[in-house]
Amino acid sequence: MSRLRFGVIGCGVIGGLHARVLSGYPPLAQRARLVAVASPSSERARRLAEETGSEATDVATLLDRSDIDVISVCTPSGLHAELGLRALAAGKHVVVEKPIDVTAEAADRLIARARQTGRALAVISQRRFDPASRMLRSALDAGEFGTLTSGLVEVPLWRGQSYYDSGDWRGSRALDGGGALLNQGVHAVDLVQWLMGPVVEVAAHTALKGHHGIEVEDVVTASLRHAGGALTSLLATTAAYPGRTTRLTVHGDRGSAVIDNDELTWFHAAGPEDDTSAYGAYGAGNQAAERRPAPVAEQRDASGLLPSPHGDQLLDFCDAVAEGRAPAVDGEEGRRALRTVLAVYEAARTGAVTRIAPTPETSPAPPAPMTPEPA
Numbered sequence: 103m104s105r106l107r108f109g110v111i112g113c114g115v116i117g118g119l120h121a122r123v124l125s126g127y128p129p130l131a132q133r134a135r136l137v138a139v140a141s142p143s144s145e146r147a148r149r150l151a152e153e154t155g156s157e158a159t160d161v162a163t164l165l166d167r168s169d170i171d172v173i174s175v176c177t178p179s180g181l182h183a184e185l186g187l188r189a190l191a192a193g194k195h196v197v198v199e200k201p202i203d204v205t206a207e208a209a210d211r212l213i214a215r216a217r218q219t220g221r222a223l224a225v226i227s228q229r230r231f232d233p234a235s236r237m238l239r240s241a242l243d244a245g246e247f248g249t250l251t252s253g254l255v256e257v258p259l260w261r262g263q264s265y266y267d268s269g270d271w272r273g274s275r276a277l278d279g280g281g282a283l284l285n286q287g288v289h290a291v292d293l294v295q296w297l298m299g300p301v302v303e304v305a306a307h308t309a310l311k312g313h314h315g316i317e318v319e320d321v322v323t324a325s326l327r328h329a330g331g332a333l334t335s336l337l338a339t340t341a342a343y344p345g346r347t348t349r350l351t352v353h354g355d356r357g358s359a360v361i362d363n364d365e366l367t368w369f370h371a372a373g374p375e376d377d378t379s380a381y382g383a384y385g386a387g388n389q390a391a392e393r394r395p396a397p398v399a400e401q402r403d404a405s406g407l408l409p410s411p412h413g414d415q416l417l418d419f420c421d422a423v424a425e426g427r428a429p430a431v432d433g434e435e436g437r438r439a440l441r442t443v444l445a446v447y448e449a450a451r452t453g454a455v456t457r458i459a460p461t462p463e464t465s466p467a468p469p470a471p472m473t474p475e476p477a
Contacts, residue, residue, distance in 0.1 A: 112176030202436035204279025225436030247354030273316025281318030287338030312341025
């Protein structure tokens with residue numbers, strides 16, 4: 103095996119997580135190496151470089167370096183496509199944090215250019231790599247829940263006014279793109295579509311209730327209709343003091359499950375001989391303990407997140423480049439989540455039901471061969 107050499111652009115909370123995962127997540131040790139980090143703030147870059155044993159540099163220099171194969175973009179959302187395009191022009195593979203960008207047009211430009219250059223493009227959606235999410239996806243693929251009927255997504259977070267005041271880009275339409283849904287809730291939107299199928303129709307409301315001086319919402323509620331007919335109710339907010347855990351619920355006519363943050367807290371699937379014609383169990387019969395993946399001792403990162411989901415997605419990216427396939431969460435998947443969020447905003451703006459036109463499925467060109475350093 104050989105190692106891909108990474109550079110990280112952006113040295114804030116999420117850029118720090120990327121850098122620490124690339125430099126310290128054991129399964130990545132033989133597959134990836136962090137070479138350098140860059141930020142408009144030279145002091146931030148210096149501190150993160152010292153912490154992770156990498157080099158600190160500026161963005162232009164990082165993009166031009168011949169000893170870097172992959173650029174990880176961890177900047178404000180409205181800069182994702184711009185920097186991704188610059189990285190592709192420099193011959194690099196690209197990983198962008200969520201969301202892929204703040205407009206569908208920018209996302210399309212990035213996806214098209216990656217296809218033209220034959221470079222790999224991935225969008226971080228690490229919730230798909232949580233063991234509980236993977237287990238639930240396997241159960242759904244096996245048909246254990248029967249016909250999916252409904253879902254519930256709750257993202258009840260708190261961000262104080264100081265959070266939005268900490269940077270000019272926070273809460274701006276140009277660089278943040280949206281508020282509680284696009285910045286905080288897009289992971290849950292991606293996950294519910296991965297589990298229950300694409301969203302095709304949206305009705306929604308947004309509000310700004312707990313903050314001031316920002317251009318985006320801090321509360322959003324929406325009703326989502328999936329392609330298979332199931333309905334999902336969604337709440338995302340950064341005005342729910344003191345903040346609670348993100349919860350996703352999936353219901354079918356033969357089973358239901360609840361994932362609270364990254365833990366499976368409820369699971370019940372009817373067995374082949376079970377009679378489902380009566381009233382059900384009313385909360386009894388929780389099978390989560392027997393279905394729950396074995397716990398793995400893992401310390402949370404300074405960002406508050408577990409390192410392994412990001413690490414496993416980056417490992418998938420390394421495998422994708424080596425195997426000449428698309429990453430598990432490629433640009434098309436990132437665009438799907440973005441288009442759903444934008445449809446929610448459009449429905450809230452117009453007061454009308456918004457339909458999401460299906461996009462033709464395209465197969466990205468396999469990544470062009472590179473010569474990463476030997477492990």
